[in-house]
Amino acid sequence: xxNYIVRRLLLLxxxxxxxxxxxxxxxxxxxxxxxxxxYVKDPRQMGALEEVIRQYGLRDSVFKxxxxxxxxxxxxxxGYSPSANMPVSQAIxxxxxxxxxxxxxxxxxxxxxxxxxxxxxxxxxxxxxxxAARIVSVGGFSLPIxxxxxxxxxxxxxxxxxxxxxxxxxHTDMVIHGGAFKTYTGFLLIDSLLNGNWRVFGDVLSHxxxxxxxxxxxxxxxxxxxxxxxxxxEMNKDYVRTARAKGLxxxxxxYKHAGKNAIIPVITLxxxxxxxxxxxxxxxxxxxxxxxxxxxGVIAAQQLxxxxxxxxxxxxxxxxxxxxxxxxxxxxxxxxRIRLE
Amino acid sequence: xxGTDEPILQVRDLTIxxxxxxxxxxxxxxxxxALPKGRVLGVVGESGSGKTVHALSLLRLLPPTAHIxxxxxxxxxxxxxxxxxxxxxxxxxxKISMIFxxxxxxxxxxLTIGEQLTETLxxxxxxxxEAARSKAARLLEKVGISEPEKRLKEYPFxxxxxxxxxxxxxMALALEPDILIADEPTTALDVTVQAQILQLIKQLQQExxxxxxxxxxxxxxxxxxxxxxxxxxxxxxxxxAPAARLxxxxxxxxxQGLLHSLAPVExxxxxxxxxxxxxxxxxxxxxxxxxxxxxxxxxxxxxxxxPPLFELGGGRRVRCWLQExxx
Numbered sequence: 233x234x235n236y237i238v239r240r241l242l243l244l245x246x247x248x249x250x251x252x253x254x255x256x257x258x259x260x261x262x263x264x265x266x267x268x269x270x271y272v273k274d275p276r277q278m279g280a281l282e283e284v285i286r287q288y289g290l291r292d293s294v295f296k297x298x299x300x301x302x303x304x305x306x307x308x309x310x311g312y313s314p315s316a317n318m319p320v321s322q323a324i325x326x327x328x329x330x331x332x333x334x335x336x337x338x339x340x341x342x343x344x345x346x347x348x349x350x351x352x353x354x355x356x357x358x359x360x361x362x363x364a365a366r367i368v369s370v371g372g373f374s375l376p377i378x379x380x381x382x383x384x385x386x387x388x389x390x391x392x393x394x395x396x397x398x399x400x401x402x403h404t405d406m407v408i409h410g411g412a413f414k415t416y417t418g419f420l421l422i423d424s425l426l427n428g429n430w431r432v433f434g435d436v437l438s439h440x441x442x443x444x445x446x447x448x449x450x451x452x453x454x455x456x457x458x459x460x461x462x463x464x465x466e467m468n469k470d471y472v473r474t475a476r477a478k479g480l481x482x483x484x485x486x487y488k489h490a491g492k493n494a495i496i497p498v499i500t501l502x503x504x505x506x507x508x509x510x511x512x513x514x515x516x517x518x519x520x521x522x523x524x525x526x527x528x529g530v531i532a533a534q535q536l537x538x539x540x541x542x543x544x545x546x547x548x549x550x551x552x553x554x555x556x557x558x559x560x561x562x563x564x565x566x567x568x569r570i571r572l573e
Numbered sequence: 574x575x576g577t578d579e580p581i582l583q584v585r586d587l588t589i590x591x592x593x594x595x596x597x598x599x600x601x602x603x604x605x606x607a608l609p610k611g612r613v614l615g616v617v618g619e620s621g622s623g624k625t626v627h628a629l630s631l632l633r634l635l636p637p638t639a640h641i642x643x644x645x646x647x648x649x650x651x652x653x654x655x656x657x658x659x660x661x662x663x664x665x666x667x668k669i670s671m672i673f674x675x676x677x678x679x680x681x682x683x684l685t686i687g688e689q690l691t692e693t694l695x696x697x698x699x700x701x702x703e704a705a706r707s708k709a710a711r712l713l714e715k716v717g718i719s720e721p722e723k724r725l726k727e728y729p730f731x732x733x734x735x736x737x738x739x740x741x742x743x744m745a746l747a748l749e750p751d752i753l754i755a756d757e758p759t760t761a762l763d764v765t766v767q768a769q770i771l772q773l774i775k776q777l778q779q780e781x782x783x784x785x786x787x788x789x790x791x792x793x794x795x796x797x798x799x800x801x802x803x804x805x806x807x808x809x810x811x812x813x814a815p816a817a818r819l820x821x822x823x824x825x826x827x828x829q830g831l832l833h834s835l836a837p838v839e840x841x842x843x844x845x846x847x848x849x850x851x852x853x854x855x856x857x858x859x860x861x862x863x864x865x866x867x868x869x870x871x872x873x874x875x876x877x878x879x880p881p882l883f884e885l886g887g888g889r890r891v892r893c894w895l896q897e898x899x900x
Contacts, residue, residue: 470678476634478693478744479665488692492683568683568728
């Protein structure tokens with residue numbers, strides 16, 4: 233097992249190098265002038281363009297430029313992001329926890345309800361519970377995220393005004409950037425609790441609800457299906473018959489015996505979905521103007537903020553590898569056959 | 574033999590049907606027998622004879638497509654065929670327990686042996702976890718598993734097939750049941766292991782004085798353990814007799830055929846005698862004796878009407894027209 237983890241971690245730099253180099257190559261399609269123009273805002277200072285190009289070596293070969301960027305990254309310098317108006321490393325530190333927070337809450341809901349509905353659907357196959365779960369699942373599956381997100385915005389923000397979209401309230405911003413607020417984890421939901429600040433907690437939570445629900449519904453549908461078919465398969469196995477023959481109560485047979493086996497594919501799916509959420513909340517973060525890493529990436533891309541784009545993709549690549557690793561570790565935790573062999 | 578004649582289990586007119594696309598397929602037709610206390614009944618039949626369905630039906634563990642459509646399963650004055658599910662749960666694994674054909678698949682792969690054993694104990698007895706655990710260790714020891722404390726923490730995949738069956742036996746006997754139903758308990762095991770498992774079951778059965786129903790396609794297995802034998806064919810009891818008498822003097826042509834087809838130990842043969850033909854498929858139009866198409870002695874009457882079970886005295890019953898008027 234340790235061996236396996238080490239091998240996976242050795243793979244990490246390779247993946248990161250591959251992804252960032254490909255992106256770097258793409259940015260070279262832009263002329264040095266275009267890449268420099270972002271740093272020269274004032275049209276009257278066009279002469280400064282050449283200076284920027286020379287200063288950053290934008291006419292050097294791809295490999296030389298990439299090597300320079302990589303050298304800086306190793307030293308912890310990801311460059312300055314004009315679109316976010318701060319160094320890229322600081323932008324990641326500020327936006328990434330918000331995205332992880334969103335993805336984590338989403339996946340918690342998805343797993344909880346997916347497992348619940350999926351197993352209920354399997355246990356009551358072809359009864360009303362099953363039909364209801366299947367309708368919800370097909371519906372959720374066929375509704376695009378951007379449509380669903382907009383509908384939810386219209387109803388809960390536009391009509392009812394229950395939840396807030398957009399950035400955190402001014403009060404929250406003032407508190408968290410003020411000196412008294414201690415940063416423990418970087419996750420505002422946890423930090424606000426640790427600071428005992430309920431107002432910030434409530435504000436952060438209300439910003440999380442709509443994006444999380446939107447993300448949930450699509451992933452939830454797949455989860456229900458996987459859990460349902462996995463459960464149906466397990467319910468037909470010999471050991472379930474043994475469990476019944478022992479005189480166990482139905483809930484023990486279903487949840488303790490069949491459920492523990494049926495959950496194994498769900499863990500794989502949940503990890504994949506979690507990883508996808510980390511890099512793929514872009515649409516939802518944009519719709520709800522949620523201050524996460526996805527929105528940072530989109531703005532960087534729109535404004536040709538190359539340092540920002542590279543920093544964003546570097547982050548996503550690392551998260552992908554780590555997420556996969558986490559999924560494998562989780563997998564072995566549930567299945568003794570993998571853990572002990 | 575420690576048995577008395579008082580039956581602990583009485584099966585009357587047990588009829589089971591499968592719901593299939595073609596309609597309802599009967600797989601067991603009016604099975605009747607009584608299992609005396611402390612005795613072992615062997616149920617013999619080839620694949621598709623209804624023997625496993627019969628075994629599962631006793632504790633109502635049939636798959637959802639099958640159901641008992643007629644008959645009674647009487648245990649201590651209760652009809653298990655109609656008993657409420659909740660009441661039945663108190664009997665399953667406690668008063669009547671069961672072991673199955675494929676021991677490795679019959680244990681839950683992700684729970685430890687210890688969990689699976691103690692769970693049976695805790696389902697029926699008020700015990701502390703520690704008490705259940707030490708009892709589980711003693712049970713493992715009883716079925717011949719060494720280092721029980723260590724083995725309790727292991728998972729089924731760390732056990733061989735024979736060891737898994739020992740665990741299943743320990744689990745089945747954990748609460749000293751009145752009846753053990755063994756559905757082909759040795760079929761999936763190596764021949765040498767088969768003998769050990771059979772011996773273990775027989776020994777434990779005699780020690781505790783419980784009754785057992787042994788379901789198998791293997792006549793040699795039955796000869797070793799059963800006091801009484803019931804031969805099933807196409808869902809019908811063809812012959813029932815005390816084991817010694819059945820082997821010495823089989824009355825039904827099917828039983829005779831089965832005994833003939835056993836490989837003799839003392840001499841080498843190139844070809845074993847077989848019973849020509851195939852058993853009927855459930856749902857095929859009936860009429861006449863189900864064995865008639867394969868029976869060397871079949872005559873006109875056999876093809877027209879299914880014979881009843883003729884009582885021959887001495888506990889023998891045979892479903893064959895040849896017995897008519899013989900008594």
